[in-house]
Amino acid sequence: SAVISQKPSRDICQRGTSLTIQCQVDSQVTMMFWYRQQPGQSLTLIATANQGSEATYESGFVIDKFPISRPNLTFSTLTVSNMSPEDSSIYLCSVDGTVTREAFFGQGTRLTVV
Amino acid sequence: GDSVTQMEGPVTLSEEAFLTINCTYTATGYPSLFWYVQYPGEGLQLLLKATKADDKGSNKGFEATYRKETTSFHLEKGSVQVSDSAVYFCALSDQGYSTLTFGKGTMLLVSP
Numbered sequence: 001s002a003v004i005s006q007k008p009s010r011d012i013c014q015r016g017t018s019l020t021i022q023c024q025v026d027s028q029v030t031m032m033f034w035y036r037q038q039p040g041q042s043l044t045l046i047a048t049a050n051q052g053s054e055a056t057y058e059s060g061f062v063i064d065k066f067p068i069s070r071p072n073l074t075f076s077t078l079t080v081s082n083m084s085p086e087d088s089s090i091y092l093c094s095v096d097g098t099v100t101r102e103a104f105f106g107q108g109t110r111l112t113v114v
Numbered sequence: 115g116d117s118v119t120q121m122e123g124p125v126t127l128s129e130e131a132f133l134t135i136n137c138t139y140t141a142t143g144y145p146s147l148f149w150y151v152q153y154p155g156e157g158l159q160l161l162l163k164a165t166k167a168d169d170k171g172s173n174k175g176f177e178a179t180y181r182k183e184t185t186s187f188h189l190e191k192g193s194v195q196v197s198d199s200a201v202y203f204c205a206l207s208d209q210g211y212s213t214l215t216f217g218k219g220t221m222l223l224v225s226p
Contacts (some may be wrong), residue, residue, distance in 0.1 A: 004157065033213070042118070043216040044204070092157070102148075103214060107156040 001097050007107035013083055013113050020079045021109045023081055023093030031102070033094040035065070043092065051077050077094035083113045120204045120217035126225050127194055130165045135177075135189040135220045137204035142176045145208040147171075147180050147187040152219070161189075161202070199224045 003026040013019050023032065023039040034046040047055040047068055069077045080087050093106040120137045127133060139145065144174040162171030167182035172220070176191045187204060204217040 006157075040217045040218065043205075043214070045213060048213070102160045102163065104160075105150075107155065107157040 002029065004093055004095060004102040004104055004106035006093050006109055008109055008112040009107060010110040011112070013111065015084050017083055017111055018079055018081045019083065019111060020077050020091075021091055023076045023078070023106055025074045025095055029095040030073070031096050032070065032076045033096075034068065034076075034078045035090065035092040035094060035105075037108070039088070046078070046091075080111065083111075085113045087111065088113045116145070116206060116208060116215040118204050118206055118215055118217035120155065120202075120220050122219050123201075123219070123221040125220060125222050127185050127195055129224055130193045131183050131224075133189070133191040133194045133198075133222065135202055135204075135222070137187045137217060138186050139187065139204070139206050141185075141206055141215075144182075146204040147178070148205040148207070148214065149176070149178055149187070149189050150203040150205060150216075153205065154200070156201065160169070194222070194224045196226055198222060198223045 005024045007022045021100045035043045036046050037043045046057050046061045047057045049055045049068050049070040051070045051073050065081055067079045090108045090110050092108045094103050117140045145159040148163045150158040151161045152158050158175045164171040164180035167180050170179045178187050178189045201219045201221045203219045205214040207214050
């Protein structure tokens, strides 16, 4: 299994500012994934982050709004830029458990934009 | 595109009651199906999975059977406990196990 630590666990931010969410994994993984869960909605995949290459974004998500870094095989960050109240969501980091073939998730970051 | 529909919550039950949470899906091909659980303050954890039609996933007394003919993967438990109170997510993947399409989640509240 993989243990994922996400920081911060929650934050309240002013509109127009940016927040960077960190995701640390206790083992090396090839792919890391970022999801968003808006209030009352499903989890939606934002992007896939591979080490050494630019992240691949899903439809509706762009790099300028959600820049992602993946400097090594155990760490990634997601930045929510120029925030508006519509960005209030839970953001989750996930990794592929290659051996067990299941996805592992961090505890999420609950973001409120005021 | 792929989609997952699960019943709205919250589902409120007394301890030892029977639980069913309905889940249906739309997908191309033959997806793998999952139930994830999120306990308060924690991340999502895989509860059970099924990778082909008629497979039954089971764990911690929970079961779900992959029904291709009805495109369903309903979650059941014969006798719920207070400790089962959590949010349950049905999900599918047709691109491997990491890129998932989720339902909206169903909150389960079990009272003593």
